[in-house]
Amino acid sequence: MSDTADTKQMAYIAAQAADARVNLEIETEGMTLNIGPQHPATHGTLRIVVRLDGEQVISAEPLMGYMHRGYEKLTEVRTYPQVTTLVNRIDWLGSFANEVPFILAAEQLMEVEAPPRAQWIRTALFEMSRIANVVLFLGDMGVQLGAVTPVFFAFRDREFILNQIEAVTGGRFHPNFDRIGGLKDDLPKGWIDETRGVLKRIRNFCDEIETLVVGNEIFQSRTRNIGVIPADIGLSYGLSGANIRSSGVDWDIRRDGGAGLVHNELDWKVWTHPDGDSFARFWVRLQEVRESCTMIEQILDGIPSGPVMAKVPRIIKVPAGEAYVETENPLGVMGYYVISKGDLTPFRVKIRSASFNNVSITPWLLKGVYVPDVISILASLYFILGDIDR
């Protein structure tokens, strides 16, 4: 046996041994890494299979369905008032906001309008669920990058907002408070003053986060220029909410959208950021929490008196027709396409949830990034699994 043949055979044996170490069923070079289904960055049970070349991601494929509950099918066998109980559980951190677009769609079909006081309280609760939701994100983002303290601040201060929501609705997480034609109940006594105090706390929390996290050098270097989404790509994937506003798209349904909520009567600002990276998404959300505080303060000052419920029949039959209503929810645009045939139950409801579109960009976005950045990008996109799987 010549020397060359010997070298060739050695190389062949070495290659065989290397093949045996990687999974032979997956025909790829490099390594396959399974992120989730139980990873803190997945906010539930999102599983992402990434293929790596060294530290770099070649491809990423999210696998879902671990939490699919079939709400679109279930709505077909529930009466309209019963549907709000279901949709509460879509984005469980900002539950009240899930009810609003569905109720507005039903109201549009029934040609009912909630009385002004109900609309103002609705807007206040809508913004409070945004605070409850996004405050947790602001703390959680730190945890993903190794800073544990902010999340304790977040859980501490979110509790005060949840207390206020509970005082009105009776439920910390699942209020089930919105009704076709108004609200279940009026505000409890003394609530307005207490809420003012809570909003001061939330503002303090925002300042704390600003000094603790935003100004932190490690945080900046791990998020700046990481996971950049250009505006056009984001729009074609249907990204919404803070994710698209941080790519410089000045579009907010609260300002530009339809009726039912009173955002247009308040003085506030839509925040955008030109960079489109993970840092921008964090920064925009931080400003939005402050903006929500401003809105709620104005609502508390200007809330009109009157009834909280319009006159609607006790047995609700929605006239035949189709309506699509979307609102700017904490995670992004959430809409319901409701088809009614004049029955007690909807004929078909298409739930357009924000996270589904927001996460669909991940195969594009994660291509070529490094493993540690996968976590910070996923965290900055901010999704809730219930909002993806529905």
Place this chain on the structure above:
Amino acid sequence: MIQLSSLEETNEEGEIPKRDDIREDLISKLKDDLGESLVVTEIIAEVDVWARVTKEAWLETAQVLLNRHNMRYFNFLSAIDWLPSPFGRDMDAQVDQPEPVTPEEMTWGTTGGETRFQLLARVHDPENHLGISLKVDLEDTDLSIESWSSIYPGADWHEREVSEMFGITFLNHPNPVKLYLPGDFEGYPMRKDFALLARRIKPWPGIVDVEDMPGEESEEDEVDA
């Protein structure tokens, strides 16, 4: 059959119907671009606009909306099964005296329809804040249609969901595998003739919410809201 709702709108009481210039403008331009492919359009003034196109023009519609009408924002894509549920109102299952299920006629919603399955999609113009809902009929014999994912990459996942839930095939789809369901799942859950098993064996206790209270007459006549 081409109907432009703005032209045929007449009001019996002589009131001037509400106009919606932006949406009418969009529809008239779409008509120029698509011609005969635009089957029916409908506008609810200051609320929304719908258009139904032919199956052959589905891909072209997306191109036209994206390139000429700045509909850069992909909102969602889904499907509708217009078959009346063969199980009647599922709510009444195993009630003491269930209503006999009479097969109903198939009826369609906004912009009408001719087939059992319709595709429903929505795109949006983020600068002018204008959205449009699109529909297309799919013949039972050929439940396949061109994929939008080459134009709107966001349609990828939506089409996978529609594909597994309704059994509609998308041609030229980059990754036509199931999204939520396990690979060996049989049947199409969102079709109306796919029974919701939980409801077949156990009635929904919430039914009491919509029954009349004892000793009380039906309040359904009091609709004056």
